[in-house]
Amino acid sequence: MSEEKEITIYDIAKHLNISATTVSRGLKDHPSINIRTRKKIAEAARQLGYRSNTFASSLRSRRTQTLGVIVPRLNSSFMSAVLAGMENAASREGYNLIIAQSLEQANKEMENAETMFNKRVDGLLVSLAYGTESIQHFDIFFNKKIPVIFFDRVAAHPDGANVVIDNYGAAYQVTRHLIQQGCKRIMHLGGNTLLNVYADRLRGYKQALADHKLPFDEKLVLNGNLTEEWGTEAAQYILQFKAKERPDAVFSANDTAAVYCMIALKAAGIKIPQDIAFAGFNNDPISKVIEPNLTTVNYPGYSMGQAAVTSLANHLNGNTDINATNTIVLRSELIIRDSSLKNK
Amino acid sequence: MSEEKEITIYDIAKHLNISATTVSRGLKDHPSINIRTRKKIAEAARQLGYRSNTFASSLRSRRTQTLGVIVPRLNSSFMSAVLAGMENAASREGYNLIIAQSLEQANKEMENAETMFNKRVDGLLVSLAYGTESIQHFDIFFNKKIPVIFFDRVAAHPDGANVVIDNYGAAYQVTRHLIQQGCKRIMHLGGNTLLNVYADRLRGYKQALADHKLPFDEKLVLNGNLTEEWGTEAAQYILQFKAKERPDAVFSANDTAAVYCMIALKAAGIKIPQDIAFAGFNNDPISKVIEPNLTTVNYPGYSMGQAAVTSLANHLNGNTDINATNTIVLRSELIIRDSSLKNK
Numbered sequence: 191m192s193e194e195k196e197i198t199i200y201d202i203a204k205h206l207n208i209s210a211t212t213v214s215r216g217l218k219d220h221p222s223i224n225i226r227t228r229k230k231i232a233e234a235a236r237q238l239g240y241r242s243n244t245f246a247s248s249l250r251s252r253r254t255q256t257l258g259v260i261v262p263r264l265n266s267s268f269m270s271a272v273l274a275g276m277e278n279a280a281s282r283e284g285y286n287l288i289i290a291q292s293l294e295q296a297n298k299e300m301e302n303a304e305t306m307f308n309k310r311v312d313g314l315l316v317s318l319a320y321g322t323e324s325i326q327h328f329d330i331f332f333n334k335k336i337p338v339i340f341f342d343r344v345a346a347h348p349d350g351a352n353v354v355i356d357n358y359g360a361a362y363q364v365t366r367h368l369i370q371q372g373c374k375r376i377m378h379l380g381g382n383t384l385l386n387v388y389a390d391r392l393r394g395y396k397q398a399l400a401d402h403k404l405p406f407d408e409k410l411v412l413n414g415n416l417t418e419e420w421g422t423e424a425a426q427y428i429l430q431f432k433a434k435e436r437p438d439a440v441f442s443a444n445d446t447a448a449v450y451c452m453i454a455l456k457a458a459g460i461k462i463p464q465d466i467a468f469a470g471f472n473n474d475p476i477s478k479v480i481e482p483n484l485t486t487v488n489y490p491g492y493s494m495g496q497a498a499v500t501s502l503a504n505h506l507n508g509n510t511d512i513n514a515t516n517t518i519v520l521r522s523e524l525i526i527r528d529s530s531l532k533n534k
Numbered sequence: 535m536s537e538e539k540e541i542t543i544y545d546i547a548k549h550l551n552i553s554a555t556t557v558s559r560g561l562k563d564h565p566s567i568n569i570r571t572r573k574k575i576a577e578a579a580r581q582l583g584y585r586s587n588t589f590a591s592s593l594r595s596r597r598t599q600t601l602g603v604i605v606p607r608l609n610s611s612f613m614s615a616v617l618a619g620m621e622n623a624a625s626r627e628g629y630n631l632i633i634a635q636s637l638e639q640a641n642k643e644m645e646n647a648e649t650m651f652n653k654r655v656d657g658l659l660v661s662l663a664y665g666t667e668s669i670q671h672f673d674i675f676f677n678k679k680i681p682v683i684f685f686d687r688v689a690a691h692p693d694g695a696n697v698v699i700d701n702y703g704a705a706y707q708v709t710r711h712l713i714q715q716g717c718k719r720i721m722h723l724g725g726n727t728l729l730n731v732y733a734d735r736l737r738g739y740k741q742a743l744a745d746h747k748l749p750f751d752e753k754l755v756l757n758g759n760l761t762e763e764w765g766t767e768a769a770q771y772i773l774q775f776k777a778k779e780r781p782d783a784v785f786s787a788n789d790t791a792a793v794y795c796m797i798a799l800k801a802a803g804i805k806i807p808q809d810i811a812f813a814g815f816n817n818d819p820i821s822k823v824i825e826p827n828l829t830t831v832n833y834p835g836y837s838m839g840q841a842a843v844t845s846l847a848n849h850l851n852g853n854t855d856i857n858a859t860n861t862i863v864l865r866s867e868l869i870i871r872d873s874s875l876k877n878k
Contacts (some may be wrong), residue, residue: 196596237679242652252540256632264621265836267819270614277635286632286653288600291621308586308631333583353649449823475611479793479820492609 197240217242239300257502258306258314259289260299262343267474268491269317272341273493276315283503285312296321303327306328312336314503318343318419320382325350326508337505337512341498343385351505351512355522357387360487361394363524364441367485369402371532373439373467376404379424379451380413380443388413391443391471410437414447421450423511429458438466439530445477445486452480452529468529482528490520541584549578561586588735601846602650602658603633604643606687611818612835613661616685619839620659627847629656639664648673656680657846662687664726669694681849681856685842687729695849695856697842699866701731704831706736708785708813709828713746715876717811718785721754722794723768724787732757735787735815754781758791765794773802782810783874785874787829788819790813796824796873812873826872834864 199217203210208227216223216231223231234240258278261269273289280287288309292299299319306314307330314331316338325345326470331338344352362518368376378395381388392411399406412427414420424447428437442448448470452462462468462482470486474475477484505512528534542560547554549870552571560567560575578584601624605613617633632653636643643663650658651674658675660682669689675682676693691718712720722739725732736755743750756762756771768791772781786792792814796806805827806812814821816831822827830855841862849856872878 236674239674241654263618265614265618267611267614270609270611270617272612273617273633274607274609274635277633281634286634286649288630288632289617289621290625290630291618305630310585330583332581446819453823474819475790476819476823479797479823481825 196359196434197235199444200236201388202231202234202240205238206230215316215332216416217533221382224427226351234357243439244496252504254307254310254377255284256286256288256311257499258302258309259287260292260302260306260314260316261289262292262294262317262319268342268472268489271491271494272317275497276499277495278492279496279499279503284388285499285500292319292322294320296323300327303330304426307331307336312364312506315498315502316340318345319386320385323384332475337502339498339502339512341494342388345386346412351378351495351501352517353501353520354517355388355494355520357390358394358397359487360471360522360524361441361443364471364485364487365395365398365404367524367526368439368441368469368530369404370465371403371439371463371530373532375407375410375437376439376441376476377412377428377437378441378443379413379416379421381416383413386478388443392407415446416442416452418446422449422454425451425454425458427459428455439463440466441469442469445472445474447478447482448477448486452484455514463528463530473525477527480529484525485530486525488525490522490525506518541582544586545582546559546575546578546584548573549582558835560877592661593733595658597629597850598654600630600632600653602646602653602655603631603841604636604646604650604658604660605633606636606638606661606663608633608635611739612686616661616839616842619836620843622836623843623847624724624841627843629847630683632657636663636666638664640667643863645670647674651675651680656850658682659683659842659846662689662729664729667728681743681845682845683842683856685838687731689730693720695845696861697838697845697864698730698861699833699838699864701734702741704815704866704868705735705785705787706742708736708815708829708831709739709742710746711868712783712785712811712813712874713742713748715807715811715874716782717876718748719751719754719779719781720748720785721756721772721781721785722785722787723760723765723791724755724757724759727757732787732819739785760786760788760791762790762794765791766798769795769798769802772799773804780810783812784810787815789816789818789828792828793820793824796828807873807876817869820869824873829871830869832867832869834866838864840867 199210199213203213213231216228290302292302296319299322328338338350340350341353344354380392383389396406411422448468452468460466470484473486473488478487501512504510543557545552557575560572634646636646640663643666654790672682677749682694684694685697686862688698726734730751740750755767792812796812804810817830817832821830845856
């Protein structure tokens with residue numbers, strides 16, 4: 191490997207026949223060094239392969255300009271939008287991102303947290319795993335006053351800040367829209383209600399029913415992992431109802447389950463939206479391709495990533511205190527498409 | 535921020551009333567320290583908020599156990615699969631990933647490379663930007679013998695290794711499949727041919743035509759950015775042909791352009807595959823949702839990410855020399871679906 195000698199400012203000084211102090215100042219763009227010299231120094235540094243000593247300066251400043259990101263899974267349409275937004279803000283603010291995935295497992299999330307801690311990240315951004323029931327493993331950060339921001343799947347903590355959308359409100363809007371289309375037996379396909387996002391969507395669904403004097407029926411709520419396969423199985427569950435008791439609408443907590451449920455129902459001769467209206471959540475690319483196009487909630491992943499990093503950076507730069515803010519709620523938006531328009 | 539005193543092994547020693555040497559050995563799981571004591575030391579370390587001094591040890595070993603990843607865009611279905619595979623392998627091999635996106639711009643890619651260099655990554659993984667015409671900005675790595683692996687969008691370099699699929703072969707297979715379905719005027723929707731992936735797909739398409747004695751017609755090749763909007767425009771181009779001269783098949787270099795071209799053609803009354811057969815590339819989630827389902831090439835992003843990190847780690851651990859390997863070609867696979875089956 192790299193057995194070569196590390197280039198220092200003394201090598202640059204010798205190469206240019208100037209003092210090391212001048213080189214050091216020149217590399218920092220110090221105004222006392224004239225522009226031409228600064229340029230010469232920068233060129234020599236590049237040519238010789240000088241690496242600015244971020245290590246040593248990290249030891250001095252106790253800052254690494256690095257943020258840790260722990261997410262359940264990297265390969266989802268939503269998470270890739272979040273990451274893109276985070277990288278955009280981090281690069282603007284002069285931070286680097288270190289990423290890790292928990293694969294929905296609490297113990298992997300604990301390992302990730304410990305690694306990030308030892309890597310001395312300046313701050314941590316976390317979306318919690320399915321399996322996480324306690325957030326004690328982040329205490330090492332809280333104890334050291336290293337800021338932690340939870341996003342999307344969050345947990346309440348007096349020292350942590352949250353970046354979320356109003357899941358309750360969005361679900362309420364979706365359900366009300368289906369009710370306004372004349373639907374009376376609305377099914378909800380939900381996720382793990384230990385997680386705020388799914389618990390809040392279920393709550394919004396229930397409240398909209400109650401506010402419109404529709405009875406809540408436990409048989410019309412199915413919770414699962416919201417995958418393609420599970421969405422297909424949900425269609426089989428729906429087809430088992432007697433014709434009169436069959437749901438006339440489905441509100442799914444994500445687009446994947448909604449789309450694969452639709453595909454299976456269509457194959458069984460069900461007409462959408464005439465027989466069963468559909469709405470999903472996320473505004474994934476597939477929602478614009480399924481026929482009929484899927485009504486859904488636009489979940490601003492890119493903005494969420496940007497907001498999380500920007501508020502972390504503001505806190506680190508001493509501009510704002512995230513403990514004072516605590517929760518940032520981003521605007522989501524109901525997108526109405528043909529899958530739910532019964533009266534078109 | 536973190537103004538507190540950093541916890542050292544001396545603090546742990548004092549807390550437990552044992553020697554610092556014992557603590558140091560205990561933290562390294564040294565066999566001379568008995569298990570109960572090791573456990574007590576580990577507990578105290580956690581409780582006091584001790585951070586293993588990876589900085590200092592990096593300075594000594596000149597290794598940071600960090601790999602840099604530079605990609606054109608984080609928010610694509612393909613890239614999120616690549617990243618998930620990379621994280622999986624990196625976590626197994628004890629490396630962390632720092633990520634950056636070039637946003638398809640050469641100058642942003644240069645900045646990213648410089649940042650990664652100053653962060654002292656042990657190795658670099660790069661998929662090149664649209665705008666990149668020279669790879670000189672990676673010389674700082676080559677000069678220091680820091681290994682660089684290009685993946686997907688690659689460049690030839692004597693010291694760099696490449697991880698790719700056989701784009702030429704896959705495109706040849708797709709085109710031959712369309713020919714075998716009886717198609718004679720096959721259109722190609724392609725990307726920027728400065729990039730190996732698109733140049734190779736075009737080459738495979740041309741060779742398949744030649745081998746089957748079909749003329750190559752420049753009017754049947756359209757190059758662009760392969761976005762949703764561009765795919766929709768490509769449909770307008772196709773509709774301008776006189777009926778007799780209209781293509782009877784389309785092979786698109788990605789699924790996005792194929793799917794949006796299909797949607798626009800269907801809206802104009804074209805029957806797929808009867809009037810025009812379709813094939814895409816990538817096996818994105820939308821390819822399984824469009825009707826009819828899209829024939830495509832399964833691009834193993836997850837495996838590509840794993841392979842790139844694993845071979846980088848092997849090289850860094852001295853197990854293999856990537857300069858000797860130079861190119862790893864992963865298996866891709868033609869997935870035939872209804873969009874291309876004229877004779878079903």
